Amino acid sequence: MSLIARTSPDDARLLEVLRGWLPTRRWFPAKGASTDLSAVGSFALADDVTVLLVRVRAGSIDVVLQVPLVLVDGADDEAIGVLDGRSVLDGAGHPAYLRAWLAAADGPGADVDVDAARVVTGEQSNTSVILPGARPGILKVLRAVAAGENPDVDVPRHLVAVGWQHVPAPLAWLQGQWPGPDGSLVTGYLGVLASFVDAAEDGFELACAYAARGESFAAAATDLGAITASMHVALVSAYGVDASDQGPQEVARAVAGRFSWALSAVPSLARFADGVADVVAQVRSLPTAPPRQRVHGDLHLGQVLRSHDTWFIMDFEGEPLAPLEQRTRPDLALRDLAGLLRSVDYAAAVGGLTGADAAAWTADARDGLLRGYGGGDQTLLRALELDKTLYEAVYESRNRPTWLPIPIAGLERLTR
Structure with a gap:
């Protein structure tokens, strides 16, 4: 099912209720900036459930946010505000x-x-909700x-379809249609429910704990390298390869351009x-x-889970505020391995x-990743x-200056 957003006079009124609350959310994309907010439309999932779409514009930022809301009679301590005597609640959980979401989803x-x-x-860009039960999931x-297509929905569906089992399987997904910038309807995903990985440990936290104990992470890293390689094989099976001629010269130009950009900052x-x-x-x-x-496009230890002595890879969305074309563009598989190698430095x-x-x-863990992955042009x-x-x-220089020595040490190793 694809929901169709409707416009209602209540949309603008709800936005006024939310206006002071939205900038306080971790997922709001324009913190500290002067923003222009406008209501795009809304989905009525039930009599008491509305999903408001809010366009946020601030400088180069121009995004549409999804804000699930539940309206209840009377006062409520958790209310964002009040509309016509009804408390307006954050609906995500x-x-x-x-x-209502499950009833509408495919x-x-x-x-x-x-x-x-x-x-x-603690999430920065989306909201995840754990749903216990006989077949638990995480929405x-x-x-x-x-x-x-949202890659965080599309890619796991393709991987499961070709038999790759190291990704939480999608159980339900919901699409919607809403007015695009030119007024015509566009279609996109609103959310996905994936199977819940039980007894799971966050890969980065796990690696940090190994480092804190001075314990070798090499065996776990070898397993992760092998599973990453198998993911790349499965992705080729699901999507094929890019036939265009994009050779070493493009990589060289990109690195040189990245250095120029970094040097200016x-x-x-x-x-x-x-x-x-x-x-x-x-x-x-x-x-x-x-x-x-x-x-994957944004692979690091924080994007993997360890459960029952095996690895699961998740979060295929890439950078949520980047254009979809950029997030789904074919790339060198080794870029994912490079992301994992950098994550090892941070874990240490x-x-x-x-x-x-x-x-x-780090040398021990890096050797494990490379051994498990099985090669690639060094x-x-x-x-x-x-x-x-x-x-x-x-x-790091802009956001966490005390962490700048981590990439500096990496640059010293990579450029000597």
């Missing part, structure tokens, strides 16, 4: 919303208890909605210029590069390792890891 379905639902805290409410990176130039030259000298294919640092101890632990891999590390240096 409310049983009334969950019940897919094989799940046997869950909506009254026992629990919202996952991801996509906050920034976009026209077209962090001038102290100038000391790495010769080392970056050497890596770029080595890539340019390669005769060929592997064909591009569908990839967050786990408290420094100096020679950090170097030994020149290309180094370039892709360098590209990621330059991005990290800019990010």
Whole structure:
């Protein structure tokens, strides 16, 4: 089923109720900026359940947010505000919303208890709700909605269809239609319910704990490398490969461009210029590069779960605010491996390792990942890891300056 958004005078009135609340949400995309908010339309899932679509514009940001709401009679301590004497509640984890969502969704379905639902805290860009039951699931409410296929729904469905079992299987999904920028209807996903991975440990937290104990992560890393390689094989089976000619020269240009961008933001990176130039030259000298294919696109230890001694890979959405075309573009499979390798450095640092101890632990874990993955051009891999590390240096300098030494240490290793 694809819901169709309708416009109602209540949409603008609901937006006024939400106007002060929205910027306080972790998933609001324009914190601290002057924003223009407008109501796009709404889905009436039930008499007391409305999903309001809000367009947010601030500088280069122009996104449509999905805001599930439940309206109840009388006062409520959890209310965002009041409309016509009814309390307006955040609906994402409310049983009334969950019940209506499941009734409207497509897919094989799940046997869950909506009254026992629990919202996952700490998420930045979406809202996830754990639904216990005989066949438990976790519902991801996509906050920034976009026209077209959402990779976090589409990719797991394709992987399961070709028999790959290391992804939480989609159980239900819901699509909607709403007015696009030119007024014509566009179609996109509103959310997906995936099977719940029980007894799961977050991959990054697990690696940090290993590092804190000084315990080798190599065996677990080898398993993860092998499963990552099998994911890439499954993605080729599901989507094929890109036949266009995009060889080493494009990778070299991208790394050189990334360095120029990073240098303008962090001038102290100038000391790495010769080392970056050497890596770029080595890539340019390669005769060929592997064909591009569908990839995860944002793979790191925080995107994997360890359960019953096996790994599950999740969160195929990529950067939610990036254009859909960019998030689904074929790329080099080694970019996913590079992301995991960078994540190992972060796990060592967050786990408290420094100096020679950090170097030994990360080298051991990195060797495990590479051994499990089973190869790949080391020149290309180094370039892709360098590209990621330059991005990290800019990010940390702007957001977490005390973490800047982590990518700086990576740059020192990759450019020597």
